[in-house]
Amino acid sequence: xxxxxxxxxxxxxxxxxxxxxxxxxxxxxxxxxxxxxxxxxxxxxxxxxxxxxxxxxxxxxxxxxxxxxxxxxxxxxxxxxxxxxxxxxxxxxxxxxxxxxxxxxxxxxxxxxxxxx
Amino acid sequence: xxxxxxxxxxxxxxxxxxxxxxxxxxxxxxxxxxxxxxxxxxxxxxxxxxxxxxxxxxxxxxxxxxxxxxxxxxxxxxxxxxxxxxxxxxxxxxxxxxxxxxxxxxxxxxxxxx
Numbered sequence: 001x002x003x004x005x006x007x008x009x010x011x012x013x014x015x016x017x018x019x020x021x022x023x024x025x026x027x028x029x030x031x032x033x034x035x036x037x038x039x040x041x042x043x044x045x046x047x048x049x050x051x052x053x054x055x056x057x058x059x060x061x062x063x064x065x066x067x068x069x070x071x072x073x074x075x076x077x078x079x080x081x082x083x084x085x086x087x088x089x090x091x092x093x094x095x096x097x098x099x100x101x102x103x104x105x106x107x108x109x110x111x112x113x114x115x116x117x
Numbered sequence: 118x119x120x121x122x123x124x125x126x127x128x129x130x131x132x133x134x135x136x137x138x139x140x141x142x143x144x145x146x147x148x149x150x151x152x153x154x155x156x157x158x159x160x161x162x163x164x165x166x167x168x169x170x171x172x173x174x175x176x177x178x179x180x181x182x183x184x185x186x187x188x189x190x191x192x193x194x195x196x197x198x199x200x201x202x203x204x205x206x207x208x209x210x211x212x213x214x215x216x217x218x219x220x221x222x223x224x225x226x227x228x229x230x231x
Contacts, residue, residue, distance in 0.1 A: 032217050038160075043208065044221045091160060097217045105152060106217065108162035 002028050004096045006109025013084055013116055021079045021112045023094030029074040031099030034106060035067075038091045050077050084116040119144045121211050123222035130199045131230050137184075138194045138225050140209030148214040151185065151192045156224075157205040165207070168192065199229045 003026040013019045023033055032051050036044040050056040050071035058064050066088075068080040077096070081088055091113050095106035120143045130136035142151070153165040168176045168185050175183050180197045196203055209222040 034218050041206070041224075041226070043223045044162075044219075046218055046220075049218050093160075093162065095162075095219075099217075105150070105164055105167060105212075106219065110159075110161050 002096075002098065002107040004030075004094065004107045004109040006094055006112055008112060009110060010113040011115070013114070015085055015116055016083055018080055018082045019084055019114060021081075021092055021094075021114075023077045023079070023096065023109050025075045025096045025098075025107075028096075028098040029100055030077070030096035031074065032097045032106075033071055033077040034095045034097075035069060035077075035079050036093045036095070038093060038111075040091075044093060047079075081114065084114070086116045089114055089116045119146070119211050119213070119220045121209050121220050121222040123209055123225050125225045126223070127226045127228070129228040129230055130196075132199055132201060134199055135195060135197045136199055136227065138196075138207055138209075138227065140192045140194070140222055142190050142192065142209070142211050144190070144211065144213075146213050150212045150214065151183075152210040152212065152219070153181070153183070153192075153194045154208045154210060154221075155203075155205045156208060157202075162208075166194065196227075201229050201231060203227065204229045 005024045007022045035047045047062045048056045048058045056069035071077040093111040094109045097106040122141045149170045151168045155163045166178045182195045184193045206224045208224045210219040212219045
C-alpha cells in the first residue's frame with residue numbers, strides 16, 4: 001500500500017529558531033501534498049496545498065512567510081516553521097496524493113509533534 | 118465552501134455492541150468523496166471507509182458500514198461488534214474529486230468499554 005513517511009516524529013526547539021519537517025512518499029509519486037495542523041482533541045485544519053514544482057497554495061489566515069513549504073520533487077515536501085514561537089507548538093500532519101493513479105484518497109504521514117520552548 | 122458537521126463530540130459503547138456515528142455535510146458540488154478516518158492515541162490517521170458520491174450502494178468494510186443519504190447530505194458510520202481497539206477519535210471528511218484536499222469534521226471520540 002501507499003506509504004507516507006514524516007520526519008521527525010517529534011521535535012523540541014527554542015523560540016526564534018526554525019525547524020524543518022519532511023514528508024516523503026515512499027512508494028508512489030506525490031504530485032500533490034497537503035499540510036495540516038491539529039491542536040489536541042481538535043480537527044485537522046488545512047494549512048496549505050503544495051504541487052510539485054510550483055508554489056504552495058496557502059489557506060486563508062496562514063502566514064506564508066512563517067510556514068515555508070517546498071515541494072521540489074515528486075516524493076518530498078518540506079514544511080519549515082520559521083522563527084518559531086510557543087504558539088506554533090502543535091501537531092503537524094502531511095498527506096500525499098498520487099496524481100498518476102485513479103486512487104482518490106490522500107495518504108497520511110504519522111505526524112510531527114512540535115514543541116517550542 | 119464545504120462544511121462537515123459531526124454533532125457527537127463523545128460516544129461510548131459496550132464491547133461487542135453496535136454504535137453509529139453521525140456526520141452531515143454541505144456542498145454544492147456533484148462529484149465528491151466522503152471518508153471516515155480513525156485516529157487512535159498514536160495520532161496516525163487511518164482510513165476506515167470511503168464512499169463515492171455517485172454510487173448509491175453504501176460502502177462496507179468488514180465491521181464498518183456507512184449509511185449514505187445524498188439528498189439529505191448525511192454520511193453516518195456504523196461499527197458492528199465493537200472491539201476495544203476501536204477506541205479512537207473518528208473524523209468524517211469530504212473531498213471534491215478534482216481538488217484533492219479534504220475538509221474534516223470536528224471529530225467524535227469513541228470509547229469502547231469492556
